[in-house]
Amino acid sequence: MEGLKLTNAELMVYIHPSKSGNKLKAICRELSSLLFQYDETFDGVLLAFDVTVKSKGAKILAGLNPYFGVKVEASLLLFNPKPNSLVEGKIVKISPETIHVIVLGFSAAVVTDIDIREEFKYRMRNGEDCFVSSSHKRHVLKVGTMLRLQVESFDEEVMHIAGSLLPANTGCVKWLEQQSEEALHMDRDDHKRRKIA
């Protein structure tokens, strides 16, 4: 899945003097307040972090409350789906006009009917809404399927992804991977046949 990256960063965390008893806790608290929010400096949504305090000394800020700055090294897990990248998520709702997906458990993604390619037709099967591919009967999208979609746009404030199923490499993840495995097998067989022949 694209859009996820792990980066290392050197940060300076400023802590209120009352928290000097337990610095690590205060640092974690500060960084936790940034979780699941888009940050421009990091260029992405912070999903997880791991900190180590680098130096024993700290710089004290002059001012009314003498905050002190602790240098930390953190590895950050960031999420920033750029347009035309691929992401994967679980389908939670299907209607004739839209497919609603949840990516990484926190980001809502929507594919509207204009962005669903022609081969997928809406059907009601066994009381369940689903999209079935007209060219490959086995390729079915229903609630609970893991879907790979292409990102059209990403709303940073609400963590909302507008997605598209137009490209050929999008669709049900399981089916797509089966297809690529079969293609690999067939290639090998072809090779063997050519070799023998």
Next chain:
Amino acid sequence: MGASEALTDPSSLYNVGNNDLSDTETVLNVRNALASVQNGESDLLYDQFVETIQINNRSDHALGAQLDALLKALSGSVACIDVNHHRRILSGIFGMSLWDHKPHVMDSLMDLIISLAATSGKYLDNCLNMLIRHFVPPPWVIDRLWQGRVIEQKQHVLSRVHGALLKISLLVPLAPSRLLPMLAQQLPKINKKDQVVVIYVENLLKLENSSIGQVGGGMIFMMVMERLRDLDLEIDWDDILQDDSNRGMFDMELEDAMNEGDELPVGSLNQDTSGGKIESLDKLMVTCFDHLESCNLHGRLDQVFEKLFDSFENFILNTYKSKVSQFLMFYACSLDPENCGVKFGSKLLDIFLSSNKPRPTRQVSLWMSAVAYLASYLARGKFLPVSYVASMLKRLVDECADYCRTCNDDIRPEAHQLFYSGCQAIMYVLCFRMRSILDVPRFRSELIPLESILMHKLNPLMVCLPSVVAEFLRQAKAGGLFVVSDSFIFEDLLESELSRAFGGCERLDTFFPFDPCLLKSSNSNISGNFIYWSMVRPTYDKDDDEDDAEIIVNGDEESDEEDEGDLDYALNKMSITPKHSFKNNMERERLMKMPSMIRPSTSPESL
């Protein structure tokens, strides 16, 4: 999707008699209208849509059907709605209210709102705000809340609103975190006439019970507790209680009347000088009690209790003038004595004992308040086993004993506020529980250090509240705990200079937060688990018409008001504690009765 034919005749869209018109065609019409407006052209059909949405007439069936069809078509075309070009229709949609419509229109509207919220992040906040607005019913609903069809409409609306909120939070996982600040913002201000805040809080608590509550339950309780406290503080309790000039300081009759659930004989509380606030507060408390009870039935009370205690600690613990809000905690503890009941006491004790740890700030008032709460709780909680009360007392006694060993030589009461609060707490609890504690030798032996504490040079017997000290000494003497010289018999004093000194400006020396609840409906929920002073059997004989019998074994006890099933009572029946009968009438009258409800001092210096 593939190409389609557009119908050119706008009026045929609403040809209700024409059954051939399919949903798809309606959707296409709507999409075309939206598209043409987006391109900058004015469109008759679009204008018609805006008008239809603004219709408020419930009784017209044809209009209702049109609206229904339009809403369904809009749900299917959410992707075509543009936030900039279609402002008129969007503001129309967000201005609609479920209260004005029939159930089938409500369903279509909710589907549309859910689609809008889930499809684009730009509409999420508007959708959530629109839904929350329904928690405040329109005036015509509030005025007729007893009518059957209004109740039915309320049920229709609120069930759909809650359903929509849950569905949105399923489709957009971050929706609950955006919802919570909006809930706080739309919480109605304290209004004299309306009971609107009660309905709003009902809905908040319903949300707490749902999956949204898993994320935001803590914040919801904070909102509710803050509102309870604010309402409590708005009511001028002193004004109401002191209305009747014939009453003495110790209102025995008041609590007896409440015990029996009769109409209060006092005219004062019936005169609702607070303008409906007492009624609102009473209803709010009962709503919260019902919620806690349902949490208990579902086995969630333990989990909820943590959040409840946090909001209590934040808002109520350091508010000394609240008279009723704290009973929320009392009720929760009474529902589940083994877990919540025990936890409440332990947490309060921990707050008091945290005064020993090195801390950046000294929160003396908070610590004193915590021990006052603990004392009042241990004294009044009928559901608390004697062993638990004894163990808490032991820890308090040990703490005070430690203090005695390590204190400095300053003799001013202000310097030892925590010590005096601790001593007063011990004495207050023993006034209520002396007999049951002394009956068990193990508990009695745990109280041995108490004598040296009370005899210490810091002289808690002089400094603590005289009424508490006098009652305690009387019972201690009668129970054979220890005997003190007679110089501690006070005149009919509630308080003294010294007690005021240690109590500080908040008057924490006269702070007994779980004194009987003054609200009728709330009290009916509490009284079954509450120990009133009249129920307490002190170690001396309260009513000394009896003969001076030395030993009583299964004798006829005078107190019929006792709960027969009470274990303490059974133990007491077989007690062989010698009874001191105060044959001298004058002396009996001179010795003070324990005040059942201690009110703030009437002397001018107090707040």
